[in-house]
Amino acid sequence: MTQLALxxxxxxxxxxxxxxxxxxEWNTSGWAGPMTDQRPYGADPTGTFFNRxxxxxxxxxxxxxxxxxxxSCLHCEDPPCVPVCPTGxxxxxxxNGVVLVDYDKCIGCKYCSWACPYGAREIDEKLRVMKKCTxxxxxxxxxxxxxxxxxxxxxxxxxTSARLFGDVHDPYSxxxxxxxxxxxxxxxxxxxxxxxxxxxxxxxxxxxxxEDELVRADNPLKKEAPLPAAQGETLDDVxx
Amino acid sequence: xxxxFSVIFLTTLIGAGQGLFLALYTGQVYxxxxxxxxxxxxxxxxxxxxxxxxxxxxxLVASFFHLGHPERGWRAASQWRTSWLSREVILLxxxxxxxxxxxxxxxxxxxxxxxxxxxxxxVDASLLIGLAAGIAAFLLYFFTAMxxxxxxxxxxxxxxxxxxxxxxxxxxxxxxxAAAFSALQGIDLVxxxxxxxxxxxxxxxxTRLGSLYRNGRIVHRSSARTAIGxxxxxxxxxxxxxxxxxxxxxxFFHGRSPSILAAVRLAFLILTFVAPLALLGAAYLLxxxxxxxxxxxxxxxxxxxxxxxxxxxxxxxQNLYYQSMA
Numbered sequence: 001m002t003q004l005a006l007x008x009x010x011x012x013x014x015x016x017x018x019x020x021x022x023x024x025e026w027n028t029s030g031w032a033g034p035m036t037d038q039r040p041y042g043a044d045p046t047g048t049f050f051n052r053x054x055x056x057x058x059x060x061x062x063x064x065x066x067x068x069x070x071x072s073c074l075h076c077e078d079p080p081c082v083p084v085c086p087t088g089x090x091x092x093x094x095x096n097g098v099v100l101v102d103y104d105k106c107i108g109c110k111y112c113s114w115a116c117p118y119g120a121r122e123i124d125e126k127l128r129v130m131k132k133c134t135x136x137x138x139x140x141x142x143x144x145x146x147x148x149x150x151x152x153x154x155x156x157x158x159x160t161s162a163r164l165f166g167d168v169h170d171p172y173s174x175x176x177x178x179x180x181x182x183x184x185x186x187x188x189x190x191x192x193x194x195x196x197x198x199x200x201x202x203x204x205x206x207x208x209x210x211e212d213e214l215v216r217a218d219n220p221l222k223k224e225a226p227l228p229a230a231q232g233e234t235l236d237d238v239x240x
Numbered sequence: 241x242x243x244x245f246s247v248i249f250l251t252t253l254i255g256a257g258q259g260l261f262l263a264l265y266t267g268q269v270y271x272x273x274x275x276x277x278x279x280x281x282x283x284x285x286x287x288x289x290x291x292x293x294x295x296x297x298x299x300l301v302a303s304f305f306h307l308g309h310p311e312r313g314w315r316a317a318s319q320w321r322t323s324w325l326s327r328e329v330i331l332l333x334x335x336x337x338x339x340x341x342x343x344x345x346x347x348x349x350x351x352x353x354x355x356x357x358x359x360x361x362x363v364d365a366s367l368l369i370g371l372a373a374g375i376a377a378f379l380l381y382f383f384t385a386m387x388x389x390x391x392x393x394x395x396x397x398x399x400x401x402x403x404x405x406x407x408x409x410x411x412x413x414x415x416x417x418a419a420a421f422s423a424l425q426g427i428d429l430v431x432x433x434x435x436x437x438x439x440x441x442x443x444x445x446x447t448r449l450g451s452l453y454r455n456g457r458i459v460h461r462s463s464a465r466t467a468i469g470x471x472x473x474x475x476x477x478x479x480x481x482x483x484x485x486x487x488x489x490x491x492f493f494h495g496r497s498p499s500i501l502a503a504v505r506l507a508f509l510i511l512t513f514v515a516p517l518a519l520l521g522a523a524y525l526l527x528x529x530x531x532x533x534x535x536x537x538x539x540x541x542x543x544x545x546x547x548x549x550x551x552x553x554x555x556x557x558q559n560l561y562y563q564s565m566a
Contacts, residue, residue, distance in 0.1 A: 010470075017481075020481070039484075043484075044484045044485065045482075045483075045484040046482070046484045046485050046486055047486075048487075049481075049482075049486070052480070052481030052482065052486075053481050054477065054479055054480055054481045054561060055477070055478040055479035056464070056468055056470070056475055056476065056477055056478060057475075057476045057477075057478050058470055058472045058474065058475050058476075059472055059474055060474055066478070067468065067470060069468050071481070071561060080391075080392075080393070083319075083322035083323060084322070084323050084324070084325065084390075084391075085319060085323060086315075086316035086317075086318070086319050086323045086325040086326035086329055087312070087315035087316050087318060087319060087326075088315070088318050088319050089315075105312070105315055106308070106309065106312075107307050107308060107309045107310070107312045107313055107315060107316060108307055108308015108309050109306060109307055109308070109316070109325065110306075110308075110491065111323075111325050111387070113487070113491060114241070114391060114394070114556070115391055115393075116558065117393040117462065117556075117557040117558060118557075118558060118561070119488045119492065119556070119558025119559075119561055119562070121487075122486060122487040122488065123308065123487050123491075125487075127308075128308025128309055129308060129309065185469045186469075187466070187467060187468070187469055188462050188466050188467060188557065189466070190461045190462060190466060191392065191393055191461075191462075191557075199468075199469055201469070201470070202470070
């Protein structure tokens with residue numbers, strides 16, 4: 001079975017919001033659109049988004065780190081939002097595991113948003129139906145596009161390639177290898193939702209230098225002198 | 241969670257309606273066992289059932305205000321295999337139909353016994369329909385409560401106490417309403433229903449205080465650390481990804497200060513439990529027909545506050561991603 005998913009590299013994300021704007025641009029005019037806004041130019045703008053980039057600060061000064069955290073639907077393998085839907089509008093596609101909403105069946109009761117621990121679903125205040133990330137289902141299944149473009153808009157837009165897209169059930173896909181080799185982890189594993197999307201942690205490349213590598217253990221008196229002159233052939237010079 | 245008044249009215253109105261019907265049917269069963277005098281079919285059972293149906297219908301109307309697309313509401317009956325909400329959507333109209341049928345049978349006097357058990361217990365249509373409706377009433381309490389109790393992430397709700405509270409508080413308001421209805425009709429059942437009203441109010445107080453105690457000490461499984469997966473004791477949010485608010489900041493936060501929350505909690509504890517008990521006790525002593533009505537009115541107002549607090553006290557794990565609003 002195929003389970004399409006995103007792998008988001010927190011080590012690379014710079015928090016530029018290009019994924020947010022490209023998502024909105026693609027989806028508001030696509031299958032899932034329009035994604036309506038309220039008071040977009042007013043003092044208190046709000047609207048429907050499938051993807052947000054949040055910023056967290058980890059630690060206390062001076063040992064702080066800023067983590068930009070893109071947040072969208074995780075397309076859980078056991079999505080708690082799907083069975084609670086009273087109309088069957090929420091469903092998980094059996095062929096590729098993408099969790100979707102049928103906007104013609106949704107009654108806007110918001111129960112699925114209560115059942116999502118991640119807050120991935122947002123109601124469209126104007127169309128009064130629940131909206132969520134579709135993994136750009138209309139792009140990734142469009143066989144008229146060249147294969148390189150059959151990817152979600154956010155993945156194509158990311159300037160630092162912090163977002164990878166692929167099948168997490170294929171052990172040799174780019175995303176599976178990234179999860180395996182770079183310590184990819186799911187969010188809130190305590191709820192057993194089995195999110196398909198994974199996050200790659202911040203990584204530091206550090207040189208391991210021990211104290212005894214900086215001092216010469218074989219020169220305890222620290223008396224530096226020219227190396228002794230060659231005294232003829234030594235054992236090292238013998239060709240065996 | 242943000243308390244939605246549509247759901248507050250739905251759950252309190254249908255809870256009282258179910259309780260009122262169960263009270264009427266209890267009266268019928270007791271009179272069958274010669275523990276209570278038999279009552280008039282039209283003046284008591286039929287009109288009482290119509291009051292119950294009125295409450296259930298008002299609750300159903302209130303629920304439509306919760307929906308974005310009420311005209312598609314019929315679709316909500318399709319997923320009864322997996323969704324507690326769907327099960328409630330099916331059972332509520334079915335229960336209303338049974339109660340209407342029960343009212344009709346009593347009003348039209350179709351109470352000729354079909355069979356008599358041991359020459360003493362006459363079994364008629366009203367008894368069987370009432371039994372079916374009684375089972376439906378208890379199931380409906382269970383289904384309504386399970387809508388909330390089944391959400392395992394909302395740990396304040398994910399407990400059997402939620403089911404106990406919905407059932408007992410519904411029964412308490414329903415039996416108190418039955419006492420008020422008897423007083424209004426001048427029927428000598430005020431003491432009987434008042435006593436059951438007191439019993440359910442007391443047991444409901446015990447389970448509600450139990451859930452308040454539990455929720456006050458709850459240790460949530462999710463934290464900012466599991467939410468973003470960074471292993472550090474200190475994770476603070478600096479930006480939510482927007483400045484003007486979103487569905488996530490409106491739907492999952494009550495937006496009230498802790499002092500208002502404490503005031504609502506005190507108000508619902510007094511109005512739902514203390515005041516109705518005092519009024520029912522006074523009604524018993526003074527034999528006043530107005531005090532049971534006052535008891536129901538006060539208790540219903542208290543239940544509105546109780547339900548508001550039920551939503552407000554639930555802290556959804558998604559709020560970890562919107563900490564600057566918390």
